[in-house]
Amino acid sequence: MRPLHRPTQVVRAMSSSSASSLSNFSSCEISDALIKLGLPHGGHIPDIQMYSPSQTSDTRLCGPAYTVQMVLASEKSAPKLPNHFVDTVPDGSVVVIDAPPEVKNAVWGGLMTAGAQARGALGVIISGRCRDLAEHRSANFPVFAKGHSTLGQSPFTRPSAINVPLSIKAWSPLTGSDGGSFPPVDVHPGDWMVADEDGVVCVPQDLISKVLELAAKGREVDEKCMQDIRLGMGVQASFKKHRGK
Amino acid sequence: MRPLHRPTQVVRAMSSSSASSLSNFSSCEISDALIKLGLPHGGHIPDIQMYSPSQTSDTRLCGPAYTVQMVLASEKSAPKLPNHFVDTVPDGSVVVIDAPPEVKNAVWGGLMTAGAQARGALGVIISGRCRDLAEHRSANFPVFAKGHSTLGQSPFTRPSAINVPLSIKAWSPLTGSDGGSFPPVDVHPGDWMVADEDGVVCVPQDLISKVLELAAKGREVDEKCMQDIRLGMGVQASFKKHRGK
Amino acid sequence: MRPLHRPTQVVRAMSSSSASSLSNFSSCEISDALIKLGLPHGGHIPDIQMYSPSQTSDTRLCGPAYTVQMVLASEKSAPKLPNHFVDTVPDGSVVVIDAPPEVKNAVWGGLMTAGAQARGALGVIISGRCRDLAEHRSANFPVFAKGHSTLGQSPFTRPSAINVPLSIKAWSPLTGSDGGSFPPVDVHPGDWMVADEDGVVCVPQDLISKVLELAAKGREVDEKCMQDIRLGMGVQASFKKHRGK
Numbered sequence: 001m002r003p004l005h006r007p008t009q010v011v012r013a014m015s016s017s018s019a020s021s022l023s024n025f026s027s028c029e030i031s032d033a034l035i036k037l038g039l040p041h042g043g044h045i046p047d048i049q050m051y052s053p054s055q056t057s058d059t060r061l062c063g064p065a066y067t068v069q070m071v072l073a074s075e076k077s078a079p080k081l082p083n084h085f086v087d088t089v090p091d092g093s094v095v096v097i098d099a100p101p102e103v104k105n106a107v108w109g110g111l112m113t114a115g116a117q118a119r120g121a122l123g124v125i126i127s128g129r130c131r132d133l134a135e136h137r138s139a140n141f142p143v144f145a146k147g148h149s150t151l152g153q154s155p156f157t158r159p160s161a162i163n164v165p166l167s168i169k170a171w172s173p174l175t176g177s178d179g180g181s182f183p184p185v186d187v188h189p190g191d192w193m194v195a196d197e198d199g200v201v202c203v204p205q206d207l208i209s210k211v212l213e214l215a216a217k218g219r220e221v222d223e224k225c226m227q228d229i230r231l232g233m234g235v236q237a238s239f240k241k242h243r244g245k
Numbered sequence: 246m247r248p249l250h251r252p253t254q255v256v257r258a259m260s261s262s263s264a265s266s267l268s269n270f271s272s273c274e275i276s277d278a279l280i281k282l283g284l285p286h287g288g289h290i291p292d293i294q295m296y297s298p299s300q301t302s303d304t305r306l307c308g309p310a311y312t313v314q315m316v317l318a319s320e321k322s323a324p325k326l327p328n329h330f331v332d333t334v335p336d337g338s339v340v341v342i343d344a345p346p347e348v349k350n351a352v353w354g355g356l357m358t359a360g361a362q363a364r365g366a367l368g369v370i371i372s373g374r375c376r377d378l379a380e381h382r383s384a385n386f387p388v389f390a391k392g393h394s395t396l397g398q399s400p401f402t403r404p405s406a407i408n409v410p411l412s413i414k415a416w417s418p419l420t421g422s423d424g425g426s427f428p429p430v431d432v433h434p435g436d437w438m439v440a441d442e443d444g445v446v447c448v449p450q451d452l453i454s455k456v457l458e459l460a461a462k463g464r465e466v467d468e469k470c471m472q473d474i475r476l477g478m479g480v481q482a483s484f485k486k487h488r489g490k
Numbered sequence: 491m492r493p494l495h496r497p498t499q500v501v502r503a504m505s506s507s508s509a510s511s512l513s514n515f516s517s518c519e520i521s522d523a524l525i526k527l528g529l530p531h532g533g534h535i536p537d538i539q540m541y542s543p544s545q546t547s548d549t550r551l552c553g554p555a556y557t558v559q560m561v562l563a564s565e566k567s568a569p570k571l572p573n574h575f576v577d578t579v580p581d582g583s584v585v586v587i588d589a590p591p592e593v594k595n596a597v598w599g600g601l602m603t604a605g606a607q608a609r610g611a612l613g614v615i616i617s618g619r620c621r622d623l624a625e626h627r628s629a630n631f632p633v634f635a636k637g638h639s640t641l642g643q644s645p646f647t648r649p650s651a652i653n654v655p656l657s658i659k660a661w662s663p664l665t666g667s668d669g670g671s672f673p674p675v676d677v678h679p680g681d682w683m684v685a686d687e688d689g690v691v692c693v694p695q696d697l698i699s700k701v702l703e704l705a706a707k708g709r710e711v712d713e714k715c716m717q718d719i720r721l722g723m724g725v726q727a728s729f730k731k732h733r734g735k
Contacts, residue, residue: 007379028354028376031395044395046349047419055546056300058379084726104536104660104672109518114716115725131518133687134497134548150521150534150689170349172419174537174662176670180421182349197378199395226359235360236329252624273599273621276640289640291594292664301545303624415594417664425666427594442623444640471604480605481574 007196009053011122011142013063013092019192019208023062025215027194027201029222033214034203041183043201045127046170050197052136052143060196061123061142066093067189070107070128071160072100073153078160085159086112091120094193096202099128101171105151107159108143110135117141125193125200127168144195147173163189252441254298256367256387258308258337264437264453268307270460272439272446274467278459279448286428288446290372291415295442297381297388305441306368306387311338312434315352315373316405317345318398323405330404331357336365339438341447344373346416350396353388355380362386370438370445372413389440392418408434497686499543501612501632503553503582509682509698513552515705517684517691519712523704524693531673533691535617536660540687542626542633550686551613551632556583557679559651560597560618562590563643568650575649576602581610584683586692589618591661595641598633600625607631615683615690617658634685637663653679 012023022030031042053059068085071078089095095116099107108124110132116124123142130136130145131152166187170179185202187193192203203211221242228238239245257268267275276287298304313330316323334340340361344352353369355377361369368387375381375390376397411432415424430447432438437448448456470483484490502513512520521532543549558575561568579585585606589597598614600622606614613632620626620635621642656677660669675692677683682693693701715728729735 026377026379027395028351028397032397035396035399042396044349046394047392056378084724084729087724087726102670104534104669106518111712111715111719111725111728114719118719118722131688132516133546134516147537148688149536150517150691151525151532152518152522155525172417172662172664174417174419174664174669175667177420177422177667179349179419180347198376198393201395222356225356229356229359229363232363234329234332235356236332238356239329271622271624272640273596273642277642280641280645287641289594291639292637301623417662419662419664422665422667424594424664425592443621443638446640467601470601474601474604474608477608479574479577480601481577483601484574 007058007060009059011059011061013122018212020062021212022192022194022203022208023060025219027196027198029215029218030194030201030203030211032218033211036214037207037210041185043185043203045168045185045200045202046179046182048125048127048144048146048200050144051130051133051148053140054137056197059142060194061094062194063092063094063122063192065096065187065189065191065193066090067162067164067166067187068095068097068159069161069164069166070097070099070157073155073158081159081162085162086115088162089116089119089121092122094122095124096166096187096193097124097126097128098166098168099126099157102176103156104149105129105153105156106131106149107153107157109152113139113141125195129173144200252303252305254304256304256306258367263457265307266457267437267439267448267453268305270464272441272443274460274463275439275446275448275456277463278456279452281459282452282455286430288430288448290413290430290445290447291424291427293370293372293389293391293445295389296375296378296393298385299382301442304387305439306339306389307439308337308339308367308437310341310432310434310436310438311335312407312409312411312432313340313342313404314406314409314411315342315344315402318400318403326404326407330407331360333407334361334364334366337367339367340369341411341432341438342369342371342373343411343413344371344402347421348401349394350374350398350401351376351394352398352402354397358384358386370440374418389445497548497550499549501549501551503612508702510552511702512682512684512693512698513550515709517686517688519705519708520684520691520693520701522708523701524697526704527697527700531675533675533693535658535675535690535692536669536672538615538617538634538636538690540634541620541623541638543630544627546687549632550684551584551634552684553582553584553612553682555586555677555679555681555683556580557652557654557656557677558585558587558649559654559656560587560589560647561650563645563648571649571652575652576605578652579606579609579611582612584612585614586656586677586683587614587616587618588656588658589616589647592666593646594639595619595643595646596621596639597643597647599642603629603631615685619663634690
């Protein structure tokens with residue numbers, strides 16, 4: 001039988017902690033665990049696509065978040081950064097960027113990927129747009145974003161803070177309007193991000209061990225269901241047998 | 246001359262009826278026929294993408310609809326199903342799911358594909374989201390949807406009815422808001438669905454033979470136009486010659 | 491070092507003028523130049539995707555615009571065209587179509603690609619939808635659009651004018667609603683279009699030589715930054731060294 005959820009490429013943090021084991025699980029399995037733990041959004045940040053290493057790839061990105069808050073360039077009162085935000089990316093981290101919804105410009109491009117790779121970053125997740133798609137792909141650097149653009153940061157947006165908690169809302173890059181009533185996902189620096197073709201999930205740091213336990217249990221149950229379903233057992237019967245309901 | 250509209254993979258119902266001949270025609274050719282027959286929407290359900298077997302594929306899905314109405318889990322008064330909706334999928338059918346627009350969760354995943362395949366279903370068309378993309382692709386099971394997610398059904402939505410008429414509206418998965426004034430498409434159980442890269446079309450059962458006739462005639466005329474246009478005749482002249490206007 | 495921005499296929503106008511040199515630059519490099527020249531939108535027409543020759547391709551389309559204004563078929567008072575709009579496409583041009591946002595039908599299909607190719611057109615850019623995706627890909631004809639559909643023009647829209655200035659707004663094909671406050675991009679007949687995976691840019695005719703100069707300078711500076719960044723210099727330090735800030 002084909003094993004479930006085995007990506008061809010796993011881009012993950014090398015860590016002595018058990019957190020890096022999250023990369024063994026799909027974003028869906030992790031959301032299932034977070035739902036069981038009572039998170040109303042299951043950690044899911046909606047409507048972000050994989051653009052690199054390709055638009056359809058088994059790649060899974062997994063590592064601790066390095067957070068970046070972008071603001072409109074017109075927000076003169078927002079704080080300024082002393083360094084370029086890419087120069088302070090920690091080795092083994094996943095860059096997570098929250099950009100304002102009302103703009104059409106990218107907040108990540110080819111030089112950012114080069115700088116982040118040189119510092120050992122694993123990939124980038126953008127609630128916003130990227131550009132220079134061919135360069136990220138050529139560098140085999142994972143880029144997840146809501147859309148793309150030909151426009152760079154200036155004169156539209158700028159980074160205002162790093163290593164701060166982000167509250168990432170659902171919104172449409174096509175209109176800049178709200179994505180309905182789905183609750184925002186809080187991403188704290190050091191929370192773990194898992195991103196693959198199905199989407200992006202944030203695992204709060206204090207839930208990692210519980211998520212690993214529940215995801216392993218969920219995997220085991222789902223594999224049993226899958227085996228029985230493939231042999232012709234009904235979905236309901238297999239759920240009753242293995243999930244107990 | 247290259248023949249028009251020959252997909253590499255046709256996933257269609259084996260049927261003694263002539264309906265399965267619909268798979269010889271592209272979704273566009275079928276919409277053209279339905280427009281000629283006076284349907285204001287040409288049978289087209291907008292903004293649904295092919296996600297499996299791949300995002301760009303010549304696959305064409307064609308078969309009779311098995312309909313599923315999803316509701317918000319909070320709609321306590323809506324009917325409940327005695328069985329899992331996948332366990333009652335008829336052999337050779339296309340699952341058509343209408344999900345509520347305001348949610349971000351998937352209503353179809355890997356175990357559903359396994360169950361539907363075990364019962365002989367041909368594919369699924371979702372006015373809503375799917376997840377477990379790698380599993381559908383690995384199973385070579387056609388999945389058409391408005392988007393994807395890491396979240397499963399629970400605790401967001403649930404199936405409430407099968408084999409009922411659906412009235413599928415245009416809406417944006419990014420915002421949950423209406424897709425403009427485009428008329429909803431009614432899908433009755435047993436209507437025939439045709440879906441390919443260009444999109445999804447529903448053919449009402451009582452129009453199938455007329456659609457087959459008009460689509461064949463449209464194909465013949467378009468091929469003549471195509472030949473002349475490739476030889477340098479103007480588009481307008483070729484239309485006048487072969488379409489009579 | 492890998493050279494930046496070298497597409498595998500460049501579809502461009504053969505021209506004695508220097509304008510065709512625009513094809514040496516990515517849409518992003520050209521936007522950067524137009525931003526430096528003070529255009530508030532950097533020439534960028536947002537949220538248009540490459541659908542052909544494929545959804546992910548290094549193809550770059552580059553040539554002078556032949557403009558087409560589509561209107562709702564219900565707009566009886568709008569002008570009518572004496573010829574099919576494809577029959578008057580000039581050799582070596584890029585067809586640019588502005589369609590009304592509230593419809594779900596395509597305004598470009600397989601016969602249009604055949605007619606445009608027969609006349610020597612290089613590709614088409616549509617602020618609207620296309621159909622017959624397989625035919626454009628098979629013809630290796632570049633098609634950029636906001637979405638796709640199974641529906642053709644009739645009875646929804648019609649061409650009303652060619653060789654007129656277009657004012658292309660940002661809007662969502664999913665809802666037909668406005669794309670926020672991003673300024674519309676004016677496309678005059680003979681302006682040069684550059685389109686690749688990152689998006690679509692319009693270069694006003696009188697800015698072409700300045701854009702070429704600035705894009706070449708920008709390329710040179712970015713390549714120096716890229717070299718230093720890859721060798722481990724910080725992004726900020728490389729910008730200070732090569733951009734002077």
